[in-house]
Amino acid sequence: MEPREWVNKHVKELRNKFIGKTIIVCNNKVIKTFDGPVNPLKINEVARKICKEKWCYTYFPESEEEYLL
Amino acid sequence: MILIDVDLWNKAKKEFELFEALVDTGSSYCVIEKSIADALGLEKDGILHLWQMGEPLNVPLTKLRCRYGEKEYKVEWLIVEIKNSYKRPILPEEECTRPESPHPLTNRVIIGNTFTDRLSEEEYTKLFER
Numbered sequence: 001m002e003p004r005e006w007v008n009k010h011v012k013e014l015r016n017k018f019i020g021k022t023i024i025v026c027n028n029k030v031i032k033t034f035d036g037p038v039n040p041l042k043i044n045e046v047a048r049k050i051c052k053e054k055w056c057y058t059y060f061p062e063s064e065e066e067y068l069l
Numbered sequence: 070m071i072l073i074d075v076d077l078w079n080k081a082k083k084e085f086e087l088f089e090a091l092v093d094t095g096s097s098y099c100v101i102e103k104s105i106a107d108a109l110g111l112e113k114d115g116i117l118h119l120w121q122m123g124e125p126l127n128v129p130l131t132k133l134r135c136r137y138g139e140k141e142y143k144v145e146w147l148i149v150e151i152k153n154s155y156k157r158p159i160l161p162e163e164e165c166t167r168p169e170s171p172h173p174l175t176n177r178v179i180i181g182n183t184f185t186d187r188l189s190e191e192e193y194t195k196l197f198e199r
Contacts, residue, residue: 007072036158036171040105040177041079057087062170
């Protein structure tokens with residue numbers, strides 16, 4: 001399964017578990033977490049070192065709808 | 070909320086970087102935060118003149134190579150500067166009226182119509198299939 005597809009499928013559980021964190025997902029699992037939002041270039045730097053397969057990242061803020069609506 | 074992965078060209082490092090992107094069908098342009106645009110080595114390629122909240126708003130434009138799926142596109146992006154204090158969660162003792170969470174452009178880009186208009190009908194439809 002593509003990493004983004006896996007995140008979308010498990011988004012509710014992931015959000016509950018990793019609220020306020022940025023996660024890197026590879027091979028259908030969370031392989032790295034950071035506190036808070038992280039610059040995507042920094043995430044790329046770390047992910048290139050630890051992921052052999054395709055990966056993705058996402059951040060779970062407490063709430064973000066205020067910005068989006 | 071639709072989140073996808075796009076690769077953006079890092080002109081400074083000569084390689085693509087993966088970004089989480091928020092698809093915003095209400096946005097005419099794609100948007101990237103200024104410090105990230107600077108780190109990617111993007112150059113200003115014009116100004117977009119807008120009229121917002123009764124005042125003129127001039128926003129820098131850039132052209133950026135981006136990859137989505139197997140295809141590569143070169144589209145126009147707006148560069149928006151976000152105050153550093155908006156890039157982190159609000160602190161417990163902080164008195165302010167902004168939203169509590171960091172600004173979404175801190176760690177994402179926004180995909181607007183300059184990008185989605187370039188997609189084939191099939192790719193466009195697939196974006197909204199969940």
